[in-house]
Amino acid sequence: MPINISKELPAIEVLKEEKIFVMDEDRARTQDIRPLNIIILNLMPEKEKTELQLLRLLGNTPLQVNISFLRMTTHRSKNVDKSHLDTFYEKFADIKDRRFDGMIITGAPIEHLAFEEVNYWEELAEIMEWTKENVTSVLHICWGAQAALYYHYGIGKYELPKKISGIYNHRVADPTVKLVRGFNDIFQAPHSRYTAVSVEEIKNHPDLELLSASDEVGAFIIMSQDAKHIMITGHLEYDATTLAEEYERDLSKGLDADIPENYFPNDDINERPLNSWRSHTHLLFSNWLNYYVYQQTPFEWK
Structure with a gap:
């Protein structure tokens, strides 16, 4: 089944070229079906790239999904036209009285700041509080994951000696958990961050479960015991060339940047990187939508 998005969104043509099943809102209204309503809080600077990355994944399941985009009003984005935001993004005041089956909160390149120093932290905290009653399951990515761990569970982040950038092996802790159902025991995923969270704090927290970690870069997939919040500390959604960019x-x-680890073939920056994480990315998003959104959300919100 397709994702339902505005027929004017620039990503729609690329998605169609890639054979992603896309349906615009006009055709969707003719179908007698209860689609899932997913809202994406896109905090990344290059918003159109992130839109495309996430829409590819949300459009690759048997479920019909309505997509909405949310932006912060207390922060001005510099890398996207204001007209794009005005046309395709909603403000929290516009959606706070609605309920959503799922939500994605992306990362943001602001790790050097303490959470309270982020100019939109109060607004983000209000949104995260709102999700407790108005969203069935929230998927948090990278900095968004660190923000969720801090706000909901009191687990802070700490700075690393140098940036983690590259492709790393991760081990599945319990393959019977539905979110990682179908995963290989060891799989690869991209990371790009300057901070980390404590594996021990996560393991010792009664409300959290560590589903996957890496010997090299630490905690990766964390889920709350009630499956309300899923935190991914890396970037499974990245394209093959994102780390190179x-x-x-x-x-x-x-900046004194190191070549991303385990990324360029033969560590040659002139070689095109290969995507070795695509299948697990699709599997994780499919499992999340199926088991933690579709299977859990009420048919009619009350």
Whole structure:
């Protein structure tokens, strides 16, 4: 089944070229079906790239999904046209009286700041509090995962000696958990961050379960015991070339950036990276939508 998005969204043409089943809102209204309503709080600077990455994944399941985008009003985005935000993004005040089956809160390149120093932290905290009663399950990515661990469970982040950037092996702790159903015992995933969270604090927290971790980069997939919150500390949604683009961006800023680990073939930046995490990415999003959104959400919100 398709994802339902605005027929004017720029990503729609790319998705159609990639054979992702897309349905615009006009055709969706003609179908007698209860679609899932998913809202994406997109905190990434290059919003159109993130839109495309996430829509690919949400459009690859048997479920029909209505997609809405949410933006912060206390922060001005510099890397996207205001007209794009005005056309395709809603404000929290516009949606706070609605309920959603699922929500995605993305990462953001602001790890050097304490959470309370982020200019939209109070607004984000209000949104995260709102999700407790108005969203069935929330998927938090990278900085979004760290923010959720801090706000909901009191687990802070700490700075790393240098940026983690590359592709790393991860081990599944319990393959019977539905979120990782079908995963290989060991799988690869991208990371790109300057901070980390404590594995021990997660393991010792009564409301959390560590589903996957890496010997090299620590905790990866964390889930609350009630499955209300799922935290992914890396970037499974990344395209094959995203880390290369970030590496080039860091170099252009004059940063002392290391080549992403286990990424370029033969560590040659002139070689095109291969996507070795795509299948597990689709599997995780499919499992989340099926087991933790579709199977859990009420048919009619009361």
